[in-house]
Amino acid sequence: MQTPFPENKAGHEWWRSAVIYQIYPRSFADGNGDGIGDIPGITSRLDSLAELGIDAIWSSPLTKSPQKDAGYDVSDYRDIDPLFGTLEDFDDLVAKAAAKGIRIIMDLVPNHSSSMHPWFLEALASEPGSKERARYMFRDGKGENGEVPPNNWESVFGGAAWTRVTEPNGELGQWYLHIFDSSQPDFDWTNPEVRAEFESVLRFWLDRGVAGFRIDVAHGLIKADGLPDIDDNNSTMSGQPKDRAKPHPFWGLEGVHEINREWRKVLDEYQDRAMCAEAWVMPLSRMATWVRKDEYHQTFNFAYLETPWKKDSQFKVINESIKEFSAVGAPATWVLSNHDVIRHSTRLSYDKVPKQGDGIGPDYEQPNEELGLRRGRAASAFMLGLPGGAYIYQGEELGLPEHTTLDGKFREDPTYFRTNGERVGRDGCRVPIPWEANSPGYGFSTEGKSWLPQPENFKAYARDVQTDNPGTTLELYKSLLQIRKSHELGHGDLVWKNELIAETGLCYQNGDVMVVANFEGAGLEVPAGEILATTQVGLTEGDQLEADQVVWIKI
Numbered sequence: 001m002q003t004p005f006p007e008n009k010a011g012h013e014w015w016r017s018a019v020i021y022q023i024y025p026r027s028f029a030d031g032n033g034d035g036i037g038d039i040p041g042i043t044s045r046l047d048s049l050a051e052l053g054i055d056a057i058w059s060s061p062l063t064k065s066p067q068k069d070a071g072y073d074v075s076d077y078r079d080i081d082p083l084f085g086t087l088e089d090f091d092d093l094v095a096k097a098a099a100k101g102i103r104i105i106m107d108l109v110p111n112h113s114s115s116m117h118p119w120f121l122e123a124l125a126s127e128p129g130s131k132e133r134a135r136y137m138f139r140d141g142k143g144e145n146g147e148v149p150p151n152n153w154e155s156v157f158g159g160a161a162w163t164r165v166t167e168p169n170g171e172l173g174q175w176y177l178h179i180f181d182s183s184q185p186d187f188d189w190t191n192p193e194v195r196a197e198f199e200s201v202l203r204f205w206l207d208r209g210v211a212g213f214r215i216d217v218a219h220g221l222i223k224a225d226g227l228p229d230i231d232d233n234n235s236t237m238s239g240q241p242k243d244r245a246k247p248h249p250f251w252g253l254e255g256v257h258e259i260n261r262e263w264r265k266v267l268d269e270y271q272d273r274a275m276c277a278e279a280w281v282m283p284l285s286r287m288a289t290w291v292r293k294d295e296y297h298q299t300f301n302f303a304y305l306e307t308p309w310k311k312d313s314q315f316k317v318i319n320e321s322i323k324e325f326s327a328v329g330a331p332a333t334w335v336l337s338n339h340d341v342i343r344h345s346t347r348l349s350y351d352k353v354p355k356q357g358d359g360i361g362p363d364y365e366q367p368n369e370e371l372g373l374r375r376g377r378a379a380s381a382f383m384l385g386l387p388g389g390a391y392i393y394q395g396e397e398l399g400l401p402e403h404t405t406l407d408g409k410f411r412e413d414p415t416y417f418r419t420n421g422e423r424v425g426r427d428g429c430r431v432p433i434p435w436e437a438n439s440p441g442y443g444f445s446t447e448g449k450s451w452l453p454q455p456e457n458f459k460a461y462a463r464d465v466q467t468d469n470p471g472t473t474l475e476l477y478k479s480l481l482q483i484r485k486s487h488e489l490g491h492g493d494l495v496w497k498n499e500l501i502a503e504t505g506l507c508y509q510n511g512d513v514m515v516v517a518n519f520e521g522a523g524l525e526v527p528a529g530e531i532l533a534t535t536q537v538g539l540t541e542g543d544q545l546e547a548d549q550v551v552w553i554k555i
Helices: 039-044 046-052 087-099 118-125 192-206 256-268 284-291 311-327 369-384 414-418 456-461 473-486
Strands: 019-023 056-059 076-080 103-108 162-166 172-177 212-215 274-277 333-335 389-393 494-496 505-510 513-518 530-534 549-554
Touching (some): 046 473, 192 256, 256 274, 311 494, 311 505, 369 473, 473 530
Parallel strands (some): 103 212, 212 274
Antiparallel strands (some): 162 172, 505 513, 513 549
16 A cells, blocks of 8 residues: 655655654543543544644554553554554544645554563463464573572563563463563564564554554664673663673664664565654664664654753754764654653753653652743754754643652552552653643543543643644744744754854754754843744844743744
8 A cells, every 4th residue: 555645755755854743642632531542532633733733643552452551562463452443443544644644653562562462372371492482582590490580680660570470380480571561571583483473563554554663662672692680770771881882781782773674674665654763772873873774764862852951962962963863864853752751841840850761750849830831842942943853742732741740549650560659650741631721631531531630730731722822832833843844944954053142042054044042041132034933922033032942033
C-alpha cells in the first residue's frame, strides 16, 4: 500500500522538517466514556490537530497488551488492544488523518515483549536450552542451587533485572532478564527467529499505511557477551557510566547498528517512510551514528531535552547538535517533553530535577508554576525556529504543567511500585489533557471519567479557553508552526547573530526569520524588523524583550 502523500525529493524528505505530535493514547481523548483515551477519541480530535499545524502523529503503543506498563508490554504486535479500539478503527484513523495531511507513526517495542506474549508462555512451558527459551534471555543462576541472579544488573524501574521461574516440573529453575518490569522479558536479539519476526511486524504496519515507527529502547537490544556485572548501576536509560571508555553492557553496543541497517532496508522498500530511535546515548557525536544514511532517519535529541534554560548551555548544545548530525547528513531532531520526562513547563522552573524516569510528587519541593510556564513557552519558541525536525508532546501546546501532587493511591507507573514509592515515576506527565474548561473531566471523556485524576489547575489550560484568545500558549504554538512551515524553517540553516543583541541573550537567523531569546536580567533591545510572533504579550517594535521571553522577527 502506498501512502496518499506526494513523494518528496531527495534531501527534502518530509521527516527532515516535520513537526510530529506525540499522543499518549490513554490520555489524549476518550471516545467511549470509560475514562481511558482511545483511537476513536483521537480521530474525533483530528480537526484540532490540523488547526495546530502538525505534520504527523506519533502514538505511544496501541498494540495488544496487558497494560502492565501502559502498552509498552506487548502481547500481540499485529493487533490493536481492545482498550483503544480495533484494527478497523486504526485504519480509519490513518485514512482520515491522511485526508488532513497528517501522517501516523507507530510505536514499536522490540527490546522486550509482555510476559503474556505467546512466545514467553511457550518459553515458560519448555525446558532450559529449548528453542522456545532461546528467543529470550534465560540463564542459570549462580550459587550452590542457582539461587543468585546471573549478574548484578538492575531494572530501570528499580530492583533486580532478573526474575527466577518455576520450571515445568515444579522446581525453581532458571532466571530471565527484564531490563524493565518483570512483566517485560527481554528478547535475545542474537536469535535469527527474533529478527525475522520483527521484520515481519514492520511490514505488517507499513502495508497498512503507517508513515514509520518510533522505536522504543532502540539502544538496548544487544547485550554484552557473557553478561558481565556493571560497575555503576544507576537505573537510567543511558547508564552514564563513570568510565565512559568502558562500554555499558546493555546500552548502545555496536551490535545494535547491524539491526538498524536491516530495518532501514525494509523501510526503503516503501515510499517516504521513516524511523526515529529512542536512543539515550551520549555524547552527541555517538548519538549521530544512529542516523547515518543506512540506519535511522531520526533520533530524539535527548541532550537538547536535558539542557537547562541557560544561555551558554543552549548555545553549546545547539552548535554541537547541528555539527554532529550534519556530519552524517541527518537533520537534528529537537524535543523538550515526552511521556517519560517531567513536562518542560514544570522542569525548567527548577535548578535541579529528579533523574530521568522519575517524577515530582507531593513531598518534593513544588514548582513555581508561573516561572515554569514563562520559561516553557520561551524554550518552545526558541526550539521551533531551529532547522530540522521537531517533536511536541500532547498538552505542551497548552502550556500544560506536570501534575506534581498526584496521590500514591492513583499511581500506575511500575517504578512507583518497584521502589515502594521512593521514586514516584512518570504518571505526572501522563494525566489526561483538558479540552473544555467547564465540562466534566475537562472534556477528555464523554462521561467525565479519567483514568488518572486531573488537578484543578488544568481548568485554566483547557483548549477551549485558549482557542482564538490572543497571547495564549495555544495561539502562540499555532502561530509558530504556521510561520515555521510557510518560511520553510525546518529545511533552513542556522546563523548566529549574537552581536546584534545584549549579552544576556542569544540571536540566530534561519532564512528570513530572526529568533531572539533573553535569558536573564533586564530587558534587551530587539533588532529592527517586523514582529512575527512573540512569547511576550503586547511586545511591539522598539520595546525591550524581558527575561525568559522570545521573539521572531522577519528581516
